Amino acid sequence: xxxxxxxxxxxxxxxxxxxxxxxxxxxxxxxxxxxxxxxxxxxxxxxxxxxxxxxxxxxxxxxxxxxxxxxxxxxxxxxxxxxxxxxxxxxxxxxxxxxxxxxxxxxxxxxxxxxxxxxxxxxxxxxxxxxxxxxxxxxxxxxxxx
Numbered sequence: 693x694x695x696x697x698x699x700x701x702x703x704x705x706x707x708x709x710x711x712x713x714x715x716x717x718x719x720x721x722x723x724x725x726x727x728x729x730x731x732x733x734x735x736x737x738x739x740x741x742x743x744x745x746x747x748x749x750x751x752x753x754x755x756x757x758x759x760x761x762x763x764x765x766x767x768x769x770x771x772x773x774x775x776x777x778x779x780x781x782x783x784x785x786x787x788x789x790x791x792x793x794x795x796x797x798x799x800x801x802x803x804x805x806x807x808x809x810x811x812x813x814x815x816x817x818x819x820x821x822x823x824x825x826x827x828x829x830x831x832x833x834x835x836x837x838x
Contacts, residue, residue, distance in 0.1 A: 750804045751788055752833075753781070755819065757810040765815055782822050789828065802829035 752771060758764040767775040769788075775781045785803070792800045803823055807816055823830045 751785065751801050752804045752806070753785075753819070754806045754808075755811050755815060756808040765811065778818055778822060781819075782826075785822075785828065786826065789826070800829070802831055804831050804833040806833045 751769065754768040754771075756766050756768065758766040758776065764776070767778070767781045769775070769781070769784055773784060775784065789800070805816075805819060820830070
């Protein structure tokens with residue numbers, strides 16, 4: 693006589709609880725990332741320098757907030773020439789680079805960019821795009837020691 697067992701092991705797996713968990717995690721991360729302010733997400737701490745010596749082949753470009761309004765900036769080239777528009781800065785940089793047209797690429801000047809703490813990332817990217825269009829060499833400089 694053949695005796696059969698009535699209990700069989702079921703090897704199936706229910707993934708419905710796993711999809712609920714994944715959905716909850718997805719909602720959590722979406723909400724958490726929307727609460728981050730992009731201006732505070734990337735904090736740069738620049739090294740300080742007390743040296744006043746400068747290289748004559750360096751064009752110093754400083755960007756400072758013109759007023760308390762964060763959308764208006766003052767662009768200062770080599771500590772003397774002040775501009776309020778990025779287009780004027782582009783024209784002034786083009787004039788400075790025309791002095792070095794006949795020199796080899798290694799001797800052409802580069803731009804030393806210094807930004808005030810109130811300058812937003814958007815203004816910094818606007819200057820970087822300006823230098824990239826004309827293929828200028830640029831360095832993000834250290835902040836002055838106070």
